Amino acid sequence: MVTILPKNGATGVDTNGTLKISAASGKLSGIAVTGDDGSKIDGTMSGDGSSWTPTGALHTGTKYSVVATATDTQGKAVTDRSSFTTLTPSATNIANFNVNPGDTYGVGMEVSLNFTSVVADAYKASVLKAVTVTADPAVDVQGHWFGNSRLDFRPQDYWAPGTKVTLHLHLNGVRTGQTGYGKQDKDVSFSIGRYQVSVADNSAHTLTIYSGPGVVRKKLPASLGDPDHTTYNGKMVISEKDPTVDMNSQTVGLGNAYRIKDVPHGMRLTTSGTFVHGNYWRPASVFGSENTSHGCVGLRDVQGGGDPSTPAAWFYNASLIGDVVQVVNSPDRIVSPDNGLNGWNMSWSAWTSN
Template sequence: MEKRVITDSKRRRVLMAASAVLGSVLVLSACSGDGDGGSGADGSKKSQAQVDEAAAKDASKARIAILPKNGAANASINNAAKVTVSDGTLTQVTMTTAAGAAVKGTLAADGKSWKPDGQLERSTTYKIAATAKDSAGQEAHENSSFTTVSPANSFIGNFTPEDGSTVGVGMPVSINFNKAITDKKAVQSGITVTSSTGQEVVGHWFNAQRLDFRPDQYWTENSTVTLKLNLDGVQGANGVFGVQQKTVTFKIGRNQVSTVDAASKTMTVTQDGKTIKTIPISAGAPDNPTYNGRMVISEKFKETRMNGATVGFTDDDGKGEYDIKDVPHAMRLSTSGTFIHGNYWGSDGIFGSVNTSHGCVGLNDAKGAGDPNQPGAWFFDNSIVGDVVEVKNSKDTTIKPDNGLNGWNMDWAQWKAGSAV
């Protein structure tokens, strides 16, 4: 029997051939799996297109949209948050803060939209999860998260008068912004002030943070004035946006204007053009005369403290030249400290005879609760915020229009020149 000798080179060729066959088997095995879509119930193969078609049949046709978009920053706190759906109806919407506090909202009767019930908080992250169904009952889900505008990136306007109040005919709408406004036109365009009588009302910027509105002449008595703040999303300065969306209405009362004659030391009070009372007064002394001009009562205090040191009247020791802890029936006429008020410390003989004050207008009055028939008490009881007190024949200059609510000391052309629109 012949012996066959297998050399090393032959052995290597045999092993290589075997490996090639085995590799082919493995490749065939790998290619014959479920990569082409798997097998049907009858063992037939499914293509990827068939799998996608089946998944599409199971997917909901409802399309949910959430605003603000996911990841949004500096979102509005008013109307930005909203969930809507097309080709379906919303079945559940939840909105929470990042800390988990629930936010109440209302789903529309037709199930097509949802929105929160109230204003959102600034500098807060909110999460919204929504579920909807299509006509076949298939569900769709959507989630979103956004952050509202921060105080650092927003501004508000503090305004007077208050909503629902009744004020005098001289009361302007005065808005003080908590940040400097550089785009005055954009901000003023977002504010409207109208009167039920149709009076033209124009805004005037005193500085970058104060905007007042008034008509040419005093408001018509017994009219209604409406202030609308549509500042939500309005950019007032670089990266600083408004957040207010508010409507305010107030009433104008009877037309009361009181004229102080510093020379004759009397005050004549008129209502609706008729004189109802003449009162003796004591105005500013020659060294400290009272401002001339039209001044609007901005605050009323039944009793208040007046210290000369707060307005620059000090003695050599730095103490106030006066410090009266219980000044009765005081009504503010200027930011700088001009008041019309009751005076119980002066003798009765000064009223109507001599000017003795540091710039205020004093009326004879009694200490404490006082007598309602005393001039100081009577004038207080018959005056409202917004009434006008006009001083004439004083030795001082006319009060500046921005010193208090006293824009009436600027003529109409000058007033309109300060408008940004």
């Protein structure tokens, strides 16, 4: 009465599309699929109760035991058992992610995954199904592919302060290429902190910090990119914080323009090298009156960063990874959404059109 595929004792079984349970007559009334790694496989029953298939991928290199029961129209139950072992892939694709369990981030934090190998176009949909981000209070969170190895997640608008966010990685057994499979199966939870969004005005030479929409907390004098090295416009998210940064112009394609090994209070805004940072080598008079940087947002500081009363130290101590810094009134273009965690510069319709 009950048929279980693959057959009992099978080895090297693919993790996708091979497990199928059916009843020739009657209805399936109970299915249990458990792995020797402790995993339990959920599935979907057909409308007439005659067949069952798993809702996700099986784990790689795992021996599964199946117990399936079917009941006929007279109420007679028949149970069948089977076991099989899934394949061990020749290549494993790991998703490196940018959030730490238990940490607190700003309202603009994007969850970003970078895969160690490319994800083929044919398997992007199944990967996106296996990786999800949920929030409490609930909000719609969607993923967007940047190329074939980066997958970012964000809601339509900034996170609400106090939101609890969980990244669900259920990639074990999910195919990512002809020979590559995912391996991770874990949840990573973190929190969203207070609201802080700052606006760096290229024309006014200021950095205004908002503690709520339209609520100014502080305004700091700043110096942005000079006319030959303008600062990107757009919304940029702080992705790293470092007390001291070694800044070398050669790493950003500017030749031997500068090499400052002890730039204090560095907060990265783009992968290409845009920072908010302290500046001790310019006179205090330029902040608030003149743009003198090579594209960064500079704030007055002292060498070594040891004075907590300086604007740079204050902003560094007040900021979280995930806070947004928006540059306005610059003659430069809008920052590319994949240059850092800057997907907020895409419309929601563009973000969700994978």
